[in-house]
Amino acid sequence: MTRYKLTIAYDGTKFHGFQRQNDLRTVQGVLEKALTKMTKGQHVDVVGSGRTDAGVHAFGQVIHFDYPGQMPAQNMLKAINSLMPLDVLVKDSAIVDENFHARFGVKRKTYQYRVDCGYYTDPFKRFYTGHYPYKISVDKIQTALKDLEGEHDFTSFAASGGVIENKVRTIYSATCVYNKNNDELVFEFTGNGFLYNMVRILVATLLEIGNGRRDVHDFLRLFEVKDRQEARGTAPASGLYLKEVFYD
Amino acid sequence: MTRYKLTIAYDGTKFHGFQRQNDLRTVQGVLEKALTKMTKGQHVDVVGSGRTDAGVHAFGQVIHFDYPGQMPAQNMLKAINSLMPLDVLVKDSAIVDENFHARFGVKRKTYQYRVDCGYYTDPFKRFYTGHYPYKISVDKIQTALKDLEGEHDFTSFAASGGVIENKVRTIYSATCVYNKNNDELVFEFTGNGFLYNMVRILVATLLEIGNGRRDVHDFLRLFEVKDRQEARGTAPASGLYLKEVFYD
Numbered sequence: 001m002t003r004y005k006l007t008i009a010y011d012g013t014k015f016h017g018f019q020r021q022n023d024l025r026t027v028q029g030v031l032e033k034a035l036t037k038m039t040k041g042q043h044v045d046v047v048g049s050g051r052t053d054a055g056v057h058a059f060g061q062v063i064h065f066d067y068p069g070q071m072p073a074q075n076m077l078k079a080i081n082s083l084m085p086l087d088v089l090v091k092d093s094a095i096v097d098e099n100f101h102a103r104f105g106v107k108r109k110t111y112q113y114r115v116d117c118g119y120y121t122d123p124f125k126r127f128y129t130g131h132y133p134y135k136i137s138v139d140k141i142q143t144a145l146k147d148l149e150g151e152h153d154f155t156s157f158a159a160s161g162g163v164i165e166n167k168v169r170t171i172y173s174a175t176c177v178y179n180k181n182n183d184e185l186v187f188e189f190t191g192n193g194f195l196y197n198m199v200r201i202l203v204a205t206l207l208e209i210g211n212g213r214r215d216v217h218d219f220l221r222l223f224e225v226k227d228r229q230e231a232r233g234t235a236p237a238s239g240l241y242l243k244e245v246f247y248d
Numbered sequence: 249m250t251r252y253k254l255t256i257a258y259d260g261t262k263f264h265g266f267q268r269q270n271d272l273r274t275v276q277g278v279l280e281k282a283l284t285k286m287t288k289g290q291h292v293d294v295v296g297s298g299r300t301d302a303g304v305h306a307f308g309q310v311i312h313f314d315y316p317g318q319m320p321a322q323n324m325l326k327a328i329n330s331l332m333p334l335d336v337l338v339k340d341s342a343i344v345d346e347n348f349h350a351r352f353g354v355k356r357k358t359y360q361y362r363v364d365c366g367y368y369t370d371p372f373k374r375f376y377t378g379h380y381p382y383k384i385s386v387d388k389i390q391t392a393l394k395d396l397e398g399e400h401d402f403t404s405f406a407a408s409g410g411v412i413e414n415k416v417r418t419i420y421s422a423t424c425v426y427n428k429n430n431d432e433l434v435f436e437f438t439g440n441g442f443l444y445n446m447v448r449i450l451v452a453t454l455l456e457i458g459n460g461r462r463d464v465h466d467f468l469r470l471f472e473v474k475d476r477q478e479a480r481g482t483a484p485a486s487g488l489y490l491k492e493v494f495y496d
Binding site: 010057081086087088089091120121122123124126128130138 | 257258259305329334335336337339367368369370371373376
């Protein structure tokens with residue numbers, strides 16, 4: 001058995017998320033099907049750095065699996081890519097030792113969130129951005145982002161459905177850039193872990209702050225109240241990208 | 249009756265082209281269906297500046313139609329947009345006199361063609377670019393583009409299936425820019441008219457020139473021989489955008 005670590009990109013539009021589900025098209029499912037073909041029938045478990053929801057994209061999701069047999073990492077990359085549909089791309093491949101674990105070994109993750117600020121929904125962006133056609137102050141958002149950095153209890157920002165008890169996470173950096181060219185806000189969040197729907201809830205809250213419907217420092221209150229109802233909205237899956245996963 | 253001129257954008261991925269076809273989803277079909285709803289059952293003929301093929305996109309297709317009744321141009325824009333699917337957007341609306349004709353009045357058109365030069369097919373670009381993962385000289389392409397400008401017989405660059413006898417067209421400008429950021433070539437062609445598949449055949453020929461598989465001045469020969477077989481390939485529909493249509 002040889003353990004491979006792959007970095008993959010996918011357009012999440014036509015997937016029912018990352019995680020394998022019976023009869024539904026998922027990223028894990030597509031990868032495991034390809035590996036079963038390569039092993040001529042032997043199932044290979046794929047472990048991802050974490051799940052992504054239906055419609056969520058990835059530039060740099062990381063997975064590992066134990067392959068019965070050995071081939072150079074570049075051959076593995078080519079073999080899997082030749083079996084991938086056009087909406088999944090293996091970008092990098094490495095042979096790692098058995099101590100590497102795509103999920104348990106994660107040190108940091110970076111998510112990106114793209115928001116289209118145009119008045120109408122752009123036909124070319126409908127699957128690739130969230131949409132916020134209202135007045136927005138980037139300054140207010142950037143002030144609020146400073147409150148996010150550091151260690152906080154993110155109970156107010158975790159969708160129900162998560163099974164994790166400890167809701168304390170550390171955000172190392174949280175940024176927002178307005179791109180005049182395409183009228184988009186691009187958020188980036190790097191942290192030691194993210195709760196279920198956390199980035200999408202943070203973005204929805206940030207947009208309300210930018211629009212003036214919340215106090216600029218509302219995050220400080222939301223950390224205190226620990227109440228999901230207080231943060232309200234969830235930005236759509238289409239704007240979210242798992243950008244990079246970091247290990248030791 | 250009031251004649252309206254609309255400028256529309258669409259993502260062509262899920263359309264069987266612009267032109268109405270029984271039982272198939274087309275841009276004209278979607279527009280006429282919306283208009284039939286607005287008139288409570290009366291059919292309204294939509295006339296486009298020209299057809300676009302299945303998978304071809306538009307930033308600025310122009311259409312006209314005669315509407316039984318009158319409303320301000322901005323109301324027409326809002327009314328139609330409210331009935332459009334997310335892959336069609338009405339960007340502009342104007343009331344024009346009966347001499348305006350979206351097809352016969354065209355003076356110039358600009359097409360854009362995007363080519364992804366990355367080694368692998370980018371999951372996010374598969375519906376929005378052509379793909380050419382080979383060595384390319386932008387200098388050679390730019391030299392060849394100069395031969396395109398002016399009045400020429402484009403018989404070698406017209407797909408069979410066109411019904412037009414006169415294959416002489418004038419290209420006012422033909423440019424190519426390499427965008428290092430996203431590893432894309434962006435071509436733009438402005439001319440007084442384009443034959444069936446002409447832009448896609450030109451791009452396929454230009455890529456072969458850029459790759460060194462054709463002489464830099466092969467266009468001069470191809471204008472002479474007037475033989476579609478000599479130009480060979482057709483770049484995929486996914487990279488083509490009708491960018492702008494000009495009238496007097």
